[in-house]
Amino acid sequence: xxxxIFSIMDELTQAEAAVLEHLAQHIRRGYCPSxxxxxxxxxxxxxxxxxxxxxxxxxxxxxxxxxxxxxxxxRLLRTPDGRPFRLETRWIPLVGHIVAxxxxxxxxxxDNPFAGEAIELTEGLLGGYDNLYALRVKGQSMIxxxxxxxxxxxxxxxxxxxxGDMVAATVVGDDGQESRTLKxxxxxxxxxxxQPANPMMxxxxxxxxxxxxxxxxxxxxxxxx
Amino acid sequence: xxxxIFSIMDELTQAEAAVLEHLAQHIRRGYCPSxxxxxxxxxxxxxxxxxxxxxxxxxxxxxxxxxxxxxxxxRLLRTPDGRPFRLETRWIPLVGHIVAxxxxxxxxxxDNPFAGEAIELTEGLLGGYDNLYALRVKGQSMIxxxxxxxxxxxxxxxxxxxxGDMVAATVVGDDGQESRTLKxxxxxxxxxxxQPANPMMxxxxxxxxxxxxxxxxxxxxxxxx
DNA sequence: TTGACAACCGAACAATTGTTCGTTATAATG
DNA sequence: CATTATAACGAACAATTGTTCGGTTGTCAA
Numbered sequence: 001x002x003x004x005i006f007s008i009m010d011e012l013t014q015a016e017a018a019v020l021e022h023l024a025q026h027i028r029r030g031y032c033p034s035x036x037x038x039x040x041x042x043x044x045x046x047x048x049x050x051x052x053x054x055x056x057x058x059x060x061x062x063x064x065x066x067x068x069x070x071x072x073x074x075r076l077l078r079t080p081d082g083r084p085f086r087l088e089t090r091w092i093p094l095v096g097h098i099v100a101x102x103x104x105x106x107x108x109x110x111d112n113p114f115a116g117e118a119i120e121l122t123e124g125l126l127g128g129y130d131n132l133y134a135l136r137v138k139g140q141s142m143i144x145x146x147x148x149x150x151x152x153x154x155x156x157x158x159x160x161x162x163x164g165d166m167v168a169a170t171v172v173g174d175d176g177q178e179s180r181t182l183k184x185x186x187x188x189x190x191x192x193x194x195q196p197a198n199p200m201m202x203x204x205x206x207x208x209x210x211x212x213x214x215x216x217x218x219x220x221x222x223x224x225x
Numbered sequence: 226x227x228x229x230i231f232s233i234m235d236e237l238t239q240a241e242a243a244v245l246e247h248l249a250q251h252i253r254r255g256y257c258p259s260x261x262x263x264x265x266x267x268x269x270x271x272x273x274x275x276x277x278x279x280x281x282x283x284x285x286x287x288x289x290x291x292x293x294x295x296x297x298x299x300r301l302l303r304t305p306d307g308r309p310f311r312l313e314t315r316w317i318p319l320v321g322h323i324v325a326x327x328x329x330x331x332x333x334x335x336d337n338p339f340a341g342e343a344i345e346l347t348e349g350l351l352g353g354y355d356n357l358y359a360l361r362v363k364g365q366s367m368i369x370x371x372x373x374x375x376x377x378x379x380x381x382x383x384x385x386x387x388x389g390d391m392v393a394a395t396v397v398g399d400d401g402q403e404s405r406t407l408k409x410x411x412x413x414x415x416x417x418x419x420q421p422a423n424p425m426m427x428x429x430x431x432x433x434x435x436x437x438x439x440x441x442x443x444x445x446x447x448x449x450x
Numbered sequence: 451t452t453g454a455c456a457a458c459c460g461a462a463c464a465a466t467t468g469t470t471c472g473t474t475a476t477a478a479t480g
Numbered sequence: 481c482a483t484t485a486t487a488a489c490g491a492a493c494a495a496t497t498g499t500t501c502g503g504t505t506g507t508c509a510a
Contacts (some may be wrong), residue, residue: 006321015284022430027256027312028313030290030300030301031252031257031297031299032297034295034296067256069260070259071296071297072256072297072298074255074256076255077317081316083345084345086314086345087252087253087312089311091306091308118308120308120311120347120349121350122345122346124345124447125446129450135431143424143425145424146362146371146372146447147371148371148422149390197373198368199365199368200368212371216450217450218448218449218450219448219449220445220446220447220449221350221444222371222444222445223350223352223444224390224442224443224444224445225352225391225441225442225443
């Protein structure tokens with residue numbers, strides 16, 4: 001889901017925009033600037049403490065929050081362009097691979113759950129899910145799910161699966177052979193329908209006992225180049 | 226690309242871990258805590274300024290940077306689990322849609338280039354590219370590129386395209402009909418080969434004059450559920 | 451011009467916050 | 481047990497930083 005639209009924005013004076021820009025840059029590099037630094041940034045002289053007026057205005061317009069009588073205690077809520085300024089990212093552990101047919105080779109869990117590789121993602125991509133982990137796809141066995149070799153799949157191990165969810169499932173075929181696929185899951189009168197994402201492919205029908213759900217697919221990422 | 230491996234980590238004392246955790250939480254919520262707050266968080270009494278020892282140790286271990294004689298001037302470099310703590314995300318403007326066959330309907334540019342929808346992504350996903358924009362895929366015309374209805378494609382308008390790059394290209398057919406596709410681009414002896422990502426599909430060959438490159442595809446994102 | 455008003459400057463003040471230093475407590479070591 | 485070292489505490493101090501207030505400048509309207 002893309003972000004909200006912030007086209008309705010209060011106008012910013014030149015000083016206000018300068019202060020916001022300086023704030024954003026400084027905070028990204030570590031911590032909040034003092035009012036004197038901000039004052040300089042706004043072109044208000046070395047100790048022009050008129051900066052409070054500017055800050056008050058920015059508070060009124062909803063861009064920042066200021067804690068009174070505390071040093072460098074300004075919270076940046078939105079950047080000059082009006083977008084929310086958040087510091088919310090999450091590291092998703094990459095726990096293994098999905099290989100053609102084979103059961104997923106889930107990496108050994110060390111004592112530190114974050115010891116291995118991981119991917120940093122913005123909260124906005126993760127849809128509020130918890131218990132997330134990532135698998136790297138090896139080979140082209142998932143092409144019917146529109147997932148290519150090298151793609152990264154983010155899954156949640158949350159247990160409740162609803163009809164229509166895309167899941168990583170292990171299917172035991174009639175010949176006893178196991179295979180793992182990414183499919184849309186439908187539970188319907190006594191059997192399980194696994195529907196490929198590619199509408200040109202046919203669904204698989206099987207008995208519930210043949211299917212083990214590994215997790216629900218939340219996100220697929222394909223980095224190119 | 227997943228992040229580096231941080232399995233080699235200095236051990237943290239309980240106090241150090243507590244301080245780091247408190248720092249991370251506080252900074253995520255806006256700004257850096259003072260040493261007194263940190264002291265409490267580490268269980269070191271209301272004004273136990275032994276906190277400096279803990280901070281020095283964390284500096285030595287590379288977790289934080291401290292600016293001397295400045296209030297709340299602590300830079301968090303890594304979270305307690307050893308992962309880099311960065312605040313680097315970018316908002317990619319969603320400028321329009323790719324619709325089956327039709328030329329991309331690029332949204333009207335307002336005076337504010339960030340007025341419309343946008344997607345916040347971590348730098349790690351963007352591979353250092355600049356001039357990025359996002360297109361939302363409508364319909365299933367890109368399935369041969371393993372891109373589904375609803376997927377988001379991130380492109381860079383950087384002009385230099387190399388052989389093998391995945392590009393958004395507009396192709397003028399022999400009948401004069403325009404169509405837009407996502408394909409791998411190869412320039413080879415006098416003609417252009419556009420190779421679908423799906424290895425089961427065939428390439429398209431055409432004359433350079435028939436092809437207009439819109440941009441290079443950097444990332445494909447599919448949000449599910 | 452004159453008055454009202456807002457923007458801007460600078461200095462004094464007050465509060466917070468970081469630093470230093472001496473002391474006490476606890477643990478380790480012989 | 482004595483000794484040493486380290487951790488912890490708290491108060492005094494110093495530096496930074498936020499706040500207030502009086503003043504200057506400039507603009508606009510009457």
